[in-house]
Amino acid sequence: MSEQIKNxxxxxxxxxxxxxxxxxxxxxxxxxxxxxxGFIIYRPYGYAIxxxxxxxxxxxxxxxxxxxxxxxxxxxTSLFQKEKDHVQGFAPETLIATIGGNKEIDxxxxxxPTSEVLFCEHFAKIITSYRDxxxxxxxxxxxxxxEKTTRPFLRGxxxxxxxxxxxxxxxxxxxxxxxxxxxxxxxxxxELLAIPFVTGLKTEKEKFAGAVNTYTVxxxxxxxxxxxxxxxxxxxxxxxxxxxxxxxxxxxxVKHPHQSSWGVSTRLIxxxxxxxxxxxxxxxxxxxxxxQVVIVPIQSQKEGVLAKAEEYRKRLLALGLxxxxxxxxxxxxxxxxEYEMKGVPLxxxxxxxxxxxxxxxLARRVDGQKIVIADLDLEAAISNSLEDIHQLMYQKAxxxxxxxxxxxxxxxxxxxxxxxxxxxxxxxxxGNQTCMDKIKDQYQATARCLPFEQIPFDDHCPVCGEHAxxxxxxxxxx
Amino acid sequence: MSEQIKNxxxxxxxxxxxxxxxxxxxxxxxxxxxxxxGFIIYRPYGYAIxxxxxxxxxxxxxxxxxxxxxxxxxxxTSLFQKEKDHVQGFAPETLIATIGGNKEIDxxxxxxPTSEVLFCEHFAKIITSYRDxxxxxxxxxxxxxxEKTTRPFLRGxxxxxxxxxxxxxxxxxxxxxxxxxxxxxxxxxxELLAIPFVTGLKTEKEKFAGAVNTYTVxxxxxxxxxxxxxxxxxxxxxxxxxxxxxxxxxxxxVKHPHQSSWGVSTRLIxxxxxxxxxxxxxxxxxxxxxxQVVIVPIQSQKEGVLAKAEEYRKRLLALGLxxxxxxxxxxxxxxxxEYEMKGVPLxxxxxxxxxxxxxxxLARRVDGQKIVIADLDLEAAISNSLEDIHQLMYQKAxxxxxxxxxxxxxxxxxxxxxxxxxxxxxxxxxGNQTCMDKIKDQYQATARCLPFEQIPFDDHCPVCGEHAxxxxxxxxxx
Numbered sequence: 021m022s023e024q025i026k027n028x029x030x031x032x033x034x035x036x037x038x039x040x041x042x043x044x045x046x047x048x049x050x051x052x053x054x055x056x057x058g059f060i061i062y063r064p065y066g067y068a069i070x071x072x073x074x075x076x077x078x079x080x081x082x083x084x085x086x087x088x089x090x091x092x093x094x095x096x097t098s099l100f101q102k103e104k105d106h107v108q109g110f111a112p113e114t115l116i117a118t119i120g121g122n123k124e125i126d127x128x129x130x131x132x133p134t135s136e137v138l139f140c141e142h143f144a145k146i147i148t149s150y151r152d153x154x155x156x157x158x159x160x161x162x163x164x165x166x167e168k169t170t171r172p173f174l175r176g177x178x179x180x181x182x183x184x185x186x187x188x189x190x191x192x193x194x195x196x197x198x199x200x201x202x203x204x205x206x207x208x209x210x211e212l213l214a215i216p217f218v219t220g221l222k223t224e225k226e227k228f229a230g231a232v233n234t235y236t237v238x239x240x241x242x243x244x245x246x247x248x249x250x251x252x253x254x255x256x257x258x259x260x261x262x263x264x265x266x267x268x269x270x271x272x273x274v275k276h277p278h279q280s281s282w283g284v285s286t287r288l289i290x291x292x293x294x295x296x297x298x299x300x301x302x303x304x305x306x307x308x309x310x311x312q313v314v315i316v317p318i319q320s321q322k323e324g325v326l327a328k329a330e331e332y333r334k335r336l337l338a339l340g341l342x343x344x345x346x347x348x349x350x351x352x353x354x355x356x357x358e359y360e361m362k363g364v365p366l367x368x369x370x371x372x373x374x375x376x377x378x379x380x381x382l383a384r385r386v387d388g389q390k391i392v393i394a395d396l397d398l399e400a401a402i403s404n405s406l407e408d409i410h411q412l413m414y415q416k417a418x419x420x421x422x423x424x425x426x427x428x429x430x431x432x433x434x435x436x437x438x439x440x441x442x443x444x445x446x447x448x449x450x451g452n453q454t455c456m457d458k459i460k461d462q463y464q465a466t467a468r469c470l471p472f473e474q475i476p477f478d479d480h481c482p483v484c485g486e487h488a489x490x491x492x493x494x495x496x497x498x
Numbered sequence: 499m500s501e502q503i504k505n506x507x508x509x510x511x512x513x514x515x516x517x518x519x520x521x522x523x524x525x526x527x528x529x530x531x532x533x534x535x536g537f538i539i540y541r542p543y544g545y546a547i548x549x550x551x552x553x554x555x556x557x558x559x560x561x562x563x564x565x566x567x568x569x570x571x572x573x574x575t576s577l578f579q580k581e582k583d584h585v586q587g588f589a590p591e592t593l594i595a596t597i598g599g600n601k602e603i604d605x606x607x608x609x610x611p612t613s614e615v616l617f618c619e620h621f622a623k624i625i626t627s628y629r630d631x632x633x634x635x636x637x638x639x640x641x642x643x644x645e646k647t648t649r650p651f652l653r654g655x656x657x658x659x660x661x662x663x664x665x666x667x668x669x670x671x672x673x674x675x676x677x678x679x680x681x682x683x684x685x686x687x688x689e690l691l692a693i694p695f696v697t698g699l700k701t702e703k704e705k706f707a708g709a710v711n712t713y714t715v716x717x718x719x720x721x722x723x724x725x726x727x728x729x730x731x732x733x734x735x736x737x738x739x740x741x742x743x744x745x746x747x748x749x750x751x752v753k754h755p756h757q758s759s760w761g762v763s764t765r766l767i768x769x770x771x772x773x774x775x776x777x778x779x780x781x782x783x784x785x786x787x788x789x790q791v792v793i794v795p796i797q798s799q800k801e802g803v804l805a806k807a808e809e810y811r812k813r814l815l816a817l818g819l820x821x822x823x824x825x826x827x828x829x830x831x832x833x834x835x836e837y838e839m840k841g842v843p844l845x846x847x848x849x850x851x852x853x854x855x856x857x858x859x860l861a862r863r864v865d866g867q868k869i870v871i872a873d874l875d876l877e878a879a880i881s882n883s884l885e886d887i888h889q890l891m892y893q894k895a896x897x898x899x900x901x902x903x904x905x906x907x908x909x910x911x912x913x914x915x916x917x918x919x920x921x922x923x924x925x926x927x928x929g930n931q932t933c934m935d936k937i938k939d940q941y942q943a944t945a946r947c948l949p950f951e952q953i954p955f956d957d958h959c960p961v962c963g964e965h966a967x968x969x970x971x972x973x974x975x976x
Binding site: 052054055056058060061062063064068070071075086089090091092094096099111113114115116117119120121122128129131138142143145146157160162164166168176177180182295326348381 | 530532533534537538539540541542545546548549565566567568571572577590591592593594595597598599600605607609616619620623624629635639640642644646655656660731776807811826
């Protein structure tokens, strides 16, 4: 894009959070709109963030024995209808192809909103013995859900994701799988995205269409709203029964295998933006940043400046870092603003005066801190600095999470917490959906999860006053 | 799959090549059919081959300055119709979605058969100045073409591919791009797939719908038929004009940028199968093989055998190799047949007698050669052996290509060459499409390319007898 567009200011985060978000998406060149509503263009800088997420997860999945596959893009309507709960959950938002090669298609094809039924049809063919189990499959692809209200990365008619589909001999194994993957998602938050995820169980109402249990990782955005960031499901044998998937077990009896599925999507890019971003744009955690260090030469026409900048680039490349030298003819000030907007974690400034002294300046995006270091210390300083920034960003996000977590024993406290503290409200819950519905009606907040850490702090539900055993996290959410 | 299915023999290659091909696709567990014709399932072993291709190409693309993006899956019909030649080429085989969220869609959506028009619409928005050029974009995705006759990997209603789309200031730059990528495809053949590609220009009739020129890499299959394996295109400014893409050049005049596009697909998996496979199944070149070395313990219940096999696995993993230890309870003989079917380049056999002597046996898939090596030599022997196998496979394929290349100066010679020698027929061509049409009608062979190496060996076209300047390669083809 040309200079004058890039330099336009973005809306302040606390003035209009939604507008700030959209501004950052566009001005940081993460995405653009296409001519079809809800179908976005992932521009190079946005797609590169997704590639970092893919690289991390693909390694973790393969280390734990998973294999990638690719299933068809389309699902015949008749096949889609085999699992009752599943079809009810997805049917209203399907995109359906009815014409192929200029002819009407007899059994219209649903563009996959998720691929459970395709995997199940295949599993039925390839699973016959306990020796064929487990099957640990994953797929990287895009899926389509015809959404009425869309927002870049958060809710789209098409999004990129991975969907894991696994089959196991026993319930214990399948539940272990769902929890193991949830742990990998949580690690990804900690190690890659610098986002502390809350983990827990979804309520019956909020669980996936067709699942016995849904587990979730939830993140807290800067505006105090929660974002479901990934889910894993234990399916039991429901799909296996509907699709006639069975195997002969060690004891020669024929059984249905137990199933799991799990996924995260490009929604994670939205989480990164809304957890870490500020009024100058994107702030990227170092491990997920497509550019980790940008080198901006000052008075680059002066002798030796560009050569030194290029030397730094090569020294950092040799460390395996993702580094960019911007030697374009734009002004240093313009470049500073540009790479701040793009959230590059570290900037190196090198000019003739630095050159004479054998030093360079390091500027941190996260807090604007600038330090001058000796040329010789470059490698150590950059490596340490990137790790410091990652820790700092995680700590900031964790602190935000803890200061936006309230405990509420009455409806008044719930209301107050949602409106004033914002963030999560920890409450006791009787287990009745009507109480959650009331909270939703009155305060537009929903049950995010029943956290795995169940430490009761009261004995009654603040909505109905009945006996309560569950601890639930409630929040307004995307 | 269970044992009895895997052990079924496959059709012999010279008895029924088409059936042999399908047998290998299924028995090597590369793919399976889905319930929708032409939409195949890429099973883990087949997908893993594609992942190796992706890794190689993605590295080469990024080293040459390309960036990955992701465009929408769907194209509004009205947008698709903007470039006249393009729509005529693709319209007959489109899959069209007409219903979204239970409502009819006003401007029905074509599931992308290729993404030129989507890239062009985006380019029109982001290109305004010569400073915005070049744009070097690539996309990994699947595309849909509603085909009447389908074959696994070779022709499908959906296939996986990469599509590059680039915009340049000048014709020279855009043509250089198309040729540079063709060179990368050729390198991939040489370095990864062990396939010698013929490179050249497509004739006007065979070029891509909307291109000024199409360049191609062509491979020769074991049955003497050619396979178009990848193409790159120079578009000129045709799409740029149709989509109003223009930029202000250095001299302040407004111009249309010059465009290229290029792609290879999972068809390459078909090429690997048909170039290298034999009557025992798949034979994989080492660099593209998902499993490079399989370790089969003999009498694995004997003390020390499994421990030694596991030691070998770790030592080879430490070399960065893709290695599998099969310690399942199937018999060694069954395992030999299984990994031969899957084309694993090297097998290690280790039993109690080897253990006592401090040796192991290496068996090569490509020619069945077996050698006994000392335990201490494992690393060096395996590394050398894999490289030897790669060279040998390339040489074999190259020799097959040269012995299936005939020079023909008359129609009779063309017929004889196509029927007896099979493979490519090198002929002089007047440039008139009617002559090629005659060859197609009479002998079912088409112009594969005008090779870059143009060394005339006669002065007239064998079909019409007119003056001929072009050297053309003609062959029966997939």
